[in-house]
Every structure is written in structure tokens, then in C-alpha cells.
Amino acid sequence: MPKAFDYVKRTKKILAVIFIVWLALVFIAPATLPSGSVDNLDGSAGNMDNMDVISEMNPLAAVMYILGDANCHQMASNSLYINGNEMPFCIRDTGIFIGLVIGSLISLLAAPRFKWIVLAVLILPILIDGGAQMVSDYVSFNQLRLVTGVLCGIGVTYFLGYLAESAVKK
Template sequence: MQNDVRKEPGAVRKMTRAPPMNLPSDEAAAQGSSMGAVVLGEVTALRLVWEQMKWSRALLILLGLTIFWTASLFIAPLTIAPNTFAFTLGGANVVDHWNLYQGAAFNWYAKVIYTVGDAQCHQLWYRSLWINGNQFPIDARMTSLYIFGAFGLFWAMMTQPAASASRGIANAFPPRIQRWAEKVGVEKFAVLVVFLGILPVGIDGFTQLFQAVTQYESTNAVRILTGVPGGLVAGLLLGMMVKAIKQFDVEYRSMRFRAPVPSLDKE
């Protein structure tokens, strides 16, 4: 018998395939679509906010000036050397430190900001905030009032306009509170809101004013806290007054447009 002859096995070749293309999965595509929708929604929301902000140009300008002034309260002390304006005493509604502002230590920007602040504030060093070794141009309470007054103006911008400031203030609150305001009267409601907003400032300020009798001196923390509601309602009231003027003009123009033109009878 012949032996079986077997051939040696040849080398095994591996069949290689081209790697699959990195195509985006359904999950990645969905995630990208979701992110795009979020970005689009945010852009749309910002556009709506901007439309509301520029509805009244006068109010937009007022907000811009308030933000500039409030920022300057922090920036001006940084533009002068430390201890240039420190430990001062003065009276309200009068410029007490004009000679100091005329010195070479004050640049034109700080000179303007501190002079305007001096005209409206007594600038007592122990009632002021400090930065860079200098007092702020106005005291802590007024600084707080301006900061939150800007927020109050923005609050008014985001509120539905009305032909009266009272109705506008009521519109600034949720529907449930608006319904209650209509029951008691929007004028009374607006007066109540403003009164409650400035009440903390009045109590703290007047108690301190008569400290010869009350023996009370407030603190900067209390001055700042009482300025929060006061600034908010002051900004809201001022903003709604400006918007009421614009809304009245809009309604007046609309009435004139819809009014029928009288015809002249021909003889």
C-alpha cells in the first residue's frame, strides 16, 4: 500500500477589511440637534429681551446712564492714588471738597465723579465704602440705592407697559398679585409697593438722623440692605413712569389712526 502523501499546509492569509467610516451615531446626532435647539432658543430669548429693552429709547438711555454712574462709583477710586480721598467730612447737597478736587492728584474723570457725588452726599468716611484706600464718591446707602435702582429699571423694561405708572407697577407682579391689586385698586397697590420699598430706608435713616435722641448709628451692612428694596421700587417707579409716557403716545396715535375722517357735505 502506498502511504498517504499529505502536503504541508500553506501559510494562512488573513483577510483584512477597510475600517468602517466613523459615521455619527444616532445618539451623537440627536445630541448635536439638541444643543443646536438650545442655542437657538437662547438666541431667540436674548432677542426678545433686547426688543423689550429698546421699546422705550428714553428708558434705555436712562438705564445706560445709571449703569455708567454706578460703575464709576467703583472705578473712580481706582484711578487715583490710595489715601487721596480718605477720612472726609461734609454736608449733603453741597460741594465741600472743591479745593481737593482741583489738585493734581485727581484726574478729570475722578474729579467729575467725586464732584457729582459730593453735591448729593455728605461723604462721611465712617458711612462710606472703601476701595484702593479711598472712599467711594457717595456713602454705602446711596451706593446700594443706585445699584439696585438699575435692577429696578431693568425690571420695568421687562414689564408690560401701561398708560399709567400705577397700572405698570401692578403689571410687574405675578397674575395672582395683579388680581389682588385690581380688587384694592391699582393706585392704592402702587402706593403700597413704593411705601413698603422705601420704609426700611426711612426707618434706618431717620432714626440715625436724630441720633442725639435715639443714640443710634447704623452700619454699612444695614445701609446696603435697606437700599435693596428702596432701589428696586425707585427704579421700577421711574421706569414705569417713562414707559407710561411712551404707551400713552402709542395709544393716542392708534386712536387718531382709527378715528373716522369727517366728510364735508357738498351743497
């Protein structure tokens, strides 16, 4: 096997480890806090809406919740709870993180042949579901948010694997 392909395989392994650690931290953070101490973080992505709550957290949880606060709306109704605490990211974002783990493991173990139609099938559901919510009165439900997030995460790693392998082939 050429060195370039070894590099791609090693890079995929590193990404898989990063995604697994990230997902673990997303789930661990609320478990490290007193039960029921984090709720109703409703805000908007791109704004730091919850620093008053975050400032009382342990360092690990604070980092995760700061990242969630900066990048996610954190609507309580669209979030999972662990230890009675709202998670740092909404269910759709959590689904994306789960999908990144699943997709990176698939890419490592199977290295599926890339097809644009497969990428479209993986990415379009989140675009349709999330897009419809943005432009209409449509309200999605959490199970669909989770599924579309997982599919999107798998799609992202599917595409990243394709990019890495096609860069090596050139």
C-alpha cells in the same frame, strides 16, 4: 405693539444704560487715583467741603467727587473704599445707584405690574432707617444702609416704570 409702548421700552433702555454707566463711574473714580490718596472726606450734603483734595484729582475722578461732595455727607465710616480710596458717595447712596441698575433691568425684562404696597415695601425701609437717624440717637450700620439704599433704588425705578406706562395708556 403700539408706538407709544415702543417709546416707553426705548426710554427704559436708555435709563438702564445711564444708570449702569453712572454706577460704573462711581466705582471707577477711586480706582483711577493713587492708592490711599482719598480718605476722611467727612462733610455735609449741600456743601463743597473737599475742594482742596478734589483739585488734585484727574478730571474724571474730580467730576465724580465734586458731585459726591455736593450731594453726600461722605462720612468715611459710612463709605466703601476702592484702591484704598474712599468712594465719592456713601454706602447708602451707592446702594441707591445699585438699586437703580437692578430696578431698571427688572423693569426692562419683566415689566412687573404696579402695586402701591410693593412700592411702600421698597421705599419705607430707607425712610425708617434714615429718618430714625435724623431724629434720634439711633445709628444705623453699613449693611443696613446698603440694603435700604438698594431697595430704594429699585423702588424709584419701579415707580418710574409705572409712571411711563400709565402716561402711555392715557
